[in-house]
Amino acid sequence: MTDPEKYARADEDILKAMEKPGRAYLLGLGVTASLAVGGGLLWAYQIRNGLGVAGYTHPVNWAVYITNFVFWVGIAHSGTLISAVLYLFHARYRTSFNRPAEAMTVFALMVAGLFPLIHLGRSWVFYYLIPYPTERQLWVNFRSPLIWDVFAVGTYFTVSAVFFYVGMIPDLAIARRRREGIRKTIYAVLSLGWRGTGRQWRHYNMLYLFLASFATPLVASVHSVVSWDFAMSLLPGWHTTIFAPYFVAGAIFSGTAMVITLVVPMRKTFNLYRYITDDHFESIAKILLLTSLIVSYAYVIEFGLAWYSGNIFETELFRYRALGHYKVFFWIMVACNSIIPLTLFAMRLRRNIPYLLIVSLLVNVGMWLERFVIIVSSLSRDYDPYAWNALIYRPTYVEVGITLGAFGMFFMLYLLFVKTLPLLSISEIKEHL
Amino acid sequence: MNRRSFLRFLGWISGSTVMTACGKRDSRPKLTSYLLPPEEGIVPGEARYLPTTCTECPAGCGGLAKLREGRPVKLEGIPGHPVSDGGLCVRGQSSLYRLYHPERLRSPMVRNGGKHQRMTWEKAFSLAAEALKESRERGHRNFFLSGRTTGTLSALIDTFCGRLGILRLPEFEVYAHSAVKEANGLLFGKRDVPHYRIEEADFLLTVGADILETHVTPVAYTRKISRAKSRGDFLWFHVEPHFSLTGANADRRFAVAPGGERYLLAFLLREVVEKRASKSRPPREFMDVFPPSPAEEVSRSAGIPVEALREIGDRLVAAKRPLVIVGGVSAAHQGGLEAAVSAALMQWATGAIPERVDFARSENYRSVGTFRDVEELSARMGRGEAGVVFLLRTNPVFSLPQRFAFRENLKKAKLSVGMGDFLDETLREADLVLPLSHSLESWGDAEPRRGVVSLLQPMLPPLHDTLSDGDALLGLLRKASGEGPAGSYKNHLFEAWGKRLGDSGRSKLLEQGYVEATPPGKAIPPNWKKAASVLKDTGPAGEVAKPVLVLASSLRTFDGRSRSLPLLSEIPDPLTTITYGPWISVTPDMAKRSGLEDGDEVTIASSDWKVVLPVKVQPYLPEGVFVVHRDALESPPVRMQARTGEPVEYIEGVSFAKTGRQAALPILSGSFSQQGRGIIPDPAHLDESRRHKRWTLYPEHEHKDYRWGMAIDLDLCNGCSACVAACHVENNVPAAGKADHLKGREMSWLRIEPFYEKGEVEFLPMLCQHCDNAPCETVCPVFAAYHNPEGLNVQVYARCVGTRYCSNNCPYKVRRFNWRQHGWPEPQRLMLNPDVNAREVGVMEKCTFCIQRIRAAKDKAKDESRKVRDGEFTTACAQSCPTGALVFGNLLDAESRVSRLARSGRAYRVFESIGTEPSIHYLRGKHPGRKT
Amino acid sequence: MRRTIVILAALGYFGASLLLVAGFGYLWHRTDPAPEQPIAFPHTVHAGNLRMPCTFCHVFAELSRHAGAPPVQKCMDCHRAIATDREEIRKLTRHYEEKRPIEWKRVYAVPDFIYFSHKRHLRAGLECSTCHGDVAGMKRVRRVSNLVMGWCVSCHRARKAPLDCPTCHK
Known part of the structure; x- marks a missing residue:
């Protein structure tokens, strides 16, 4: 096959995904949309009646909502790793995951950004958190890690969204060329009049490189800042220097797993085997394995530091984490995050796509539980034993509903993305065909 | 889109944005003027303080009511009051909730069928008068039963009963101290509970008497113990069959078998009379009859090891000014009289009478009857003898055993008139219910002990259609007798005071809330014959069947x-x-x-x-x-x-x-053990922690005039929780309710943490430590928690967005979050302190060191162009504390009490190693000078 | 060239709208109409012509945190005899005789969670007109300051008064 034919076929194959949706798709969209709307209604109920409708029990003041926040921000990191960091490393295998990963980043950040609002006691004055000159002559407390979050996640979202959009411009032009009617107009507007001239390609590559370089440090910094929500406190189990690299590695770990979860069914549904091969998956699986090892190392270090320090606050907390009220979650977490991914040392298993899908789902569960265990166990057992939580924290239907709503919103956005925007990076794939 | 539609679109957007600014403006708040100017000395917006007496229990502590906008919003102790000396217990602080309780009786009611129907006072009086007339005609007996009543009201009841032919029964109290009274009556001819001057004792032995909780006058006893401790040579042993707060706070606690106290006290009496060098010895006739108490036998009967017996005996013998008090559960058993007699004889033999056991100033329990008296009443009602039965502020249906059949027999009375403030178990059975005003709405007086007259005066007009005790009785008297003293109870009182105290005495009473006459006490020799008759067979009786x-x-x-x-x-x-x-x-x-x-x-x-x-x-x-x-x-x-x-x-x-x-039982403590964290450290470790210097990156705070701090003496704190109640009332802290407690969502800003260790319980009051390097301040994203120039950690409710990071970062976990909108059902809204914001949902709150009081004190000082003096004001918790454990003041003033205590060798801070630099210094180890 | 003009015009339009909205917010209170009071008390006559000092009627302004409205008896002290033929005075007299205090409509109100002490401000040397405007010239009192936090803070900053939050926040 000649090059132009190959290119034309690539265009067609990938844009075919944007055709009329089938029943399964509509069912999926319906379910996710209802979950999202349900979550929204529950949030309204919570605002009306106060955070008491959630399962918080003093001193567990942070639980499911912050777990969700960290979880979704973490997931976003992998997308940027694949699109920005791997770009800088000239990793060829990134091109097939590139677009879905970036989309995942943007949507994950949209979902994550809601949770700081959801967990506020007085959500209606959320604007107190935004640093703008007020008539009250008051600024925000720049020393607080929560404000760093505002900057970090805000910056990350802005940069990721711009990166996502800018990277898509040539593909939107392809879509413009191959579609008719109202869609053509929309893609025309979105592609900003891209003509594919040499000059434009030169500018595009410069901008893409710039944005990739700008986004790369964010991969390390944003989740470090989010981890400092915990590390900057004085709670045993939170106040430890390993948190920044631990959380960043964990973020990439869970994000990679989410990429696999998204791309495996996507490849099957839209018949993209030519463009997303088993080799690509094997490379992603290697990233999964590497980050799992880093996370396991961090677990060991945490326990090791606590034991070595002899500090009774620390030792008691870590004993509680492994053997206390939440030990079931702790051990599931260890199994999912540390033990099961070790099987990926076997090449056969790395190339076994159904197995990868299962592992990625387990990793997602494990990583969600990891944040939950860190937050809830440290809050339950800190310094003053009188304040130790004799009650086990149990999320109520409101928290469960909002969590499911978040997942619903994410997958709904992803499903919408799949049908409306080019779901793979056509131009980059064509470069390596 | 073309230009036209674009402009149209733009217009829509701009227009609708501007429209959102519209709104109604007719809903303005009102500004109501006075009709007449307020009286001289009353300034709107400023608090007024008037003395009264707390009536939540029979102790009769003086209470100073703080009035804002013409209603009481806080009660505190009256400094110098002969009973309470400035303290007020947890019940006294909470009694404001009784005044504003939504379920208080609001009008007289009569029972019709199963339900109560409202009626007017006139009708109620007529009904009662009719019934009295009928009862007289039919030859029935009328009865009057009340709880312990003293002072002018008691005299009025006598008049009432005498004029209307009603038999006034001995007053009914569950804790009537009958055994002790009987013993004192037999031995000294004084059927009363004497006044115990614990502050004069160097060795206190309490047997069962829960002097810190409910025994006779707990606030007074608590204060006395603090005073005794400060002298330095005070030791306190407590003996009880169970485990109480009093036992937890004594220097040594001994467990005794239930009912075994009589053997212990007989043994100790023998030790005292045989071994103590004293002029007062019992006569031979008594000693011949008094059975011997060999230590091993007593140990078996009383369930106390022999070493303990010897220790208590030795201390009692060696002490210069010992005091033995028996009461509570240890007098309330079959051998109670014997126990009380032994104790009374010991009091005499150790020379405690009258220095430490003062009958001249006895606690006025003479007119309180026993369970036997109520049993008799019940029997008489059961036989159909009762015409009209009056029940005033007493709840026999709840407290009496079933076999007395009080509830059933009450129904047989022709008319039962219940007078009280809640529809409790007894009033629910009454035919006619007369609602009484709260003591804060009434004129009155009390004589908590002989020689003391304590004032009650109204702080606000009655909230509901109620009358004070005296007015109700006077009204009834007038209606039933057709004549009678004209005028209100207030006039009656003023007259009575004038007669008894003279004009100047009455003015003094009205001004300071109490007057005290000081009758002289004298030593009374016991009646040995009667003593012998009681004690002669202290032989081992049947043991009490366990459990x-x-x-x-x-x-x-x-x-x-x-x-x-x-x-x-x-x-x-x-x-x-x-x-x-x-x-x-x-x-x-x-x-x-x-x-x-x-x-x-x-x-x-x-x-x-x-x-x-x-x-x-x-x-x-x-x-x-x-x-x-x-x-x-x-x-x-x-x-x-x-x-x-x-x-x-x-x-x-x-x-x-x-x-x-x-069952869902809300237990607030997560652990009763300190878990080795040195929250209340071993005194031996204190020096070590103070030598530890810390390196910090935090800059030093600059304090200009004041730096507020607190010192809490753990040797004095006995866990009574009066401070907790005071804080709740002062700061509008809501009562969260059981459902919230089961989720750990209590709202209390101050809590008492009990820690059990090595046989002892220590109580640690934990509140916001107002740390210099507060971990909560750095993490609040909106500066709702910040450090003010006077050393306080301030919480600005209007700014709080509710991220709860501050609570996460607080190692003391003293911050409380409003998980829901707490309500104040009418009329509790009247109880809210207007100087303190009632917080809304989603906001974090915590102890503020009563910043409203700091502000008021600085305001007053500024008016007089000076600085606030030490002791001029204090926080609500410190003010109410009956032991004086909490001391608040300015740490910048080197001479202030709190500074001196903070510098003492006993001072430490909780979790000092974290580096939070709290402003609250806890004092550990025995009170200075205590050698024992 | 044309493009520049178009861009400038667009920016100008949006800038103008922004200024309009900001101006509205900032100066809205000046459009606040003076409420109609139950008795049409004219400060122009009393504080203006008769030059009565504010604290003659508003006695507690110097003594308490609340300035308040004068008690009805204060008015009757003069109006027992003065201008008794006027309708408003008759209204006033009826209030006094029927023992009904007058319910004025508040012009200046700070929220419940704010502690504001008139006494401290007067004793600091502030004139009433600093915050309340030229009341002596108002037939009907209207609000001249928007009482937002920044307004209080800027004056505190300028006059070196305490800026500590609990100074005002209860």
């Missing part, structure tokens, strides 16, 4: 009378930290043997009675004993001491079975 269920008095509700106050259920019981719900305390061994955990339900039964209660494991409780607070049981099947009429406050030989269910 025993002890009915303890409740710090929070006295004998159950304060159950209806929500704040008292909100504040945890200091030993168990249980808030809502009754429970039964069991020993750890029993719990282990039966596989019981906190909250498991058990059925406790005796021959004809049973009750189902959840369990709480109580460390240090002696074996074979269960404890239940009296307010948990309606009509407990107590037996009665034949001779004295004292109820036997325990039930023997109870059976015990698990129901298999779990």
